[in-house]
Amino acid sequence: MSEQARLREALTTGPFSLALRLALRASGLSLDRVQYRLRERDVPVSKTALSNWQSGRTQPERTESLRALAVLEEILGLPNGALSVLLGPPRPRGRWLTRAPNDMRADQAWARPDGLLRTLDSLGTTLSAVDRLSKVALQVTCDVGPDRVLRRIEHLVVLRAEQEGVDRYTVAYRSDLGQPEITETMGCRQGRRRGDHETGFSTFELLLDNGLRAGELITLRYTIKPGSPEVYHSQRVGASTRVYGVQVQFHAEALPVRVYRRFQSSVSETGCAEIDVRLGTTFTAQYAATDPPPGIYRIGWDWD
Template sequence: MQQKLRAAGTPVAAASLSYWQTGRSLPRRASSLRAVDELERLLNLPAGHLSQLLPQRAEDNKRPWDVISKRDLLHDCLERLDLSVARWRGVVNHDHVIIGPQRNEVSITSTQLVHSKIDGMRAFPAIYFQDSLDPVSPSIVAVTNCVVVEQIQVPEEHLVVARLELPRALERGEPSLHAYRIECAPSTVPSHRWERSLAAKHDHLVNTVEFLGDPPTQATGYYKGKAEIAGLPNPEDHRNLESEPLKVSGGIIQQIAPQALSGVHGVSWQW
């Protein structure tokens, strides 16, 4: 069987096959999951017969949007768009935020590298809450390797949720790199922070904030998530905040987080 897997382009060590069979270890990496799919084919088993036996990890059982505010409203929007993050795993997320001369958010370009968890994964969500005192309608446009199929705007909640689709459906374990841009609605509210909520752990997360006018005097990077993991009543409690000072260089702030945990990763600044 090991030779057949190698011939099919999905090599697996004999020891790994033995460990999988006894449960000593489980296939988790994209290459291992492709090998499981090939095993099903070689053994003439229905697609998914072996992979469905793999136990889900704790982070897979977690409600994906628990780390995001206004959960019920967001959940309703995702249901209307027939979207779920359970179909893919985020690997890299880079947000490039543009702050205009009036100190308000102008646009955010998000570039994401994901791996599909299933065969046929094609659609993914884009979500944005804009800071504003008045009802606003931000919008989302495709940039690279995707199209916007539909978007829901909720002006009174300053929210937009979009369904984006890749040019084709992915196979299980297949990676894809795509990008979209959020175009903020006109606002007079000065921006003081940017936050990215992660539903699950990512290999890398980067928040870049670029100021077209005068830069802030100081900046801080932070992570919120411990309170929620511990089951405390208020996950936004700043007593559970991990923070670090960030440099403002050339009108740009960068927060780089390798092995970024699920939760809220943010950058705040003072004018």
């Protein structure tokens, strides 16, 4: 997809930060030059603020910032309101990323969503492109070895195409403890991979065996190898998911003293209750739900 085509798509579907970044790139103007032109028109904006707007860390919300945004659209040669229409409602944390209706926004689902945006951008795709496939059902199986290392996370997922011709599925994984790998794919093969060192994001393309028609279902299987001593697994579950299940298999020589599950409606929610999960006779802990509310589902374990 050409840069102009990507800009047109971003101006239609968002998010604001990507549209601004592509518009700046298309204009050929540096942030210093843009800042100078804004100051010339009596709507000064700091270079830091401009950088934060295009990275997704913050968005213009105050009256003077919105006035500057209108001038910025003119400077970048965009139609009046082209960028401002992509802004969500003001929020205390100041970050907003578009998602499908009734689903979690990326800044609700992830800490530091700017890293996710950067990895998607480097793949030449957007959040709206990710939503071309809906996750209908998901079964996750985690394997913790005798060394207490989370060795593998197997995903069995049923997806539905929301548009014609969808031929790839994007997987995002975030960890501060190591770089994951994807192995053991079925129904797909691994394509490109991008990482963001600052935020710990890794984003993978899974190329489908066949392109899908709108409404068509497909089942994929893939395994993530974290290779790190993680003590929990968190899964983002959206509004389209009808069935979600997770299992954690522990080695007989390294059993945790406690396993628990927790639900958060967003990363900013605090004080969430932790519910103990029983460890079965096969050293497996599990949880399953039908029509789960959108949010973050964590299953974790304590060694001490």
